[in-house]
Amino acid sequence: MKLEDRMRQSIRRRAGNVVLRADLAGLGSPSQVTHALDALQRRGELLRIGLGVYAKATRDARTDRGRPLVDFESLAREAAQKFGVPWRPRTLKASGNGPSEFVIETGERRISRKLSLDGQVVVFVSGRGRSAAASGKETTGRRLRIPSAGVARFVQGLARRFKVAYVPNAMDQWAETVTRLAGDEVHADDTENLLVALKRSGKLSIDEMTLLLVNHLRERKQGVRSV
Structure with missing residues (x-):
């Protein structure tokens, strides 16, 4: 067969x-x-x-x-269940004139995943760490202008500006091991890791981090075809 x-x-x-x-x-x-x-x-x-x-x-x-066979929300709910993530979506408007993005915080699990179908989008993003901006306060003193292109360079510039580097801790290693054992491969790149570090240090809010991640994943998808 x-x-x-x-x-x-x-x-x-x-x-x-x-x-x-x-x-x-x-x-x-x-x-x-x-x-x-x-x-x-x-x-x-x-x-x-x-x-x-x-x-x-x-x-x-x-x-x-x-x-x-079913609607997109049902698919996204089922995917969240497979990822072991509670279904608590937030609506977030992406930069430009694109559709609204529905964001799911994944807690300790290192999942940076975007699901899309017919203009509907759900983004799974790590919610590890808390920042002052999580309650709506700006940590950088002004609202960031989120780029839709050249995101990796922008994030690298932010990291240099704030002297932030990604250093995996014991919780990171535990989360990645659990995720891998659950059958979901972890492929975080340098930009995603820097976004985690910037949020963890309080330099980005969860909304800023998510918008940057959304645009980074969109750029990466346009450049590389993956299955």
């Missing part, structure tokens, strides 16, 4: 409508899993809604495109 067929059977047997790549990783090599996932997406049986996150779908006879 081809891997695509075995993967299709595995997906159909699973409860719910959200499938993580980690759920299917044991069925073949990384390249084989990627190829099979691509095939299922082309057939309209899966929709990729985030990095390593897929929604069960069916092909719409009218548009000849895949459409999810």
Whole structure:
């Protein structure tokens, strides 16, 4: 039996409508899993809604495109459950004229994940540490102008300005180990780590950190295709 067929059977047997790549990783090599996932997406049986996150779908006879079996909020709720994160969304307007972003704070779990479908967006962001800005106060003395491009350079500049560096602590290492054991790979880059450090030191509010993370993930997605 081809891997695509075995993967299709595995997906159909699973409860719910959200499938993580980690759920299917044991069925073949990384390249084989990627190829099979691509095939299922082309057939309209899966929709990729985030990095390593897929929604069960069916092909719409009218548009000849895949459409999810349930609404986006139900998918986001189920994804949050799979990540082990309480569903407590906040609405946050992203920079520019884009759609409203729904933000889920993930507490101690190192998850920087963006889910999107048809203009609807949910961002999972670490809420570790508290800053004075968390209660609405500005920590930098003025409201930051959040860039929509060149975010990595902007964040590096902030870190140099405030003399902040990311140093993982014991809680970070514990959180990453728990996340990895739960089947969710941790791939935080230098910019994400600096954002954590800036928020932890009180230089960014959770809203500022989230907007920067949203724009950084958007830039990274445009530059690199991942499954």
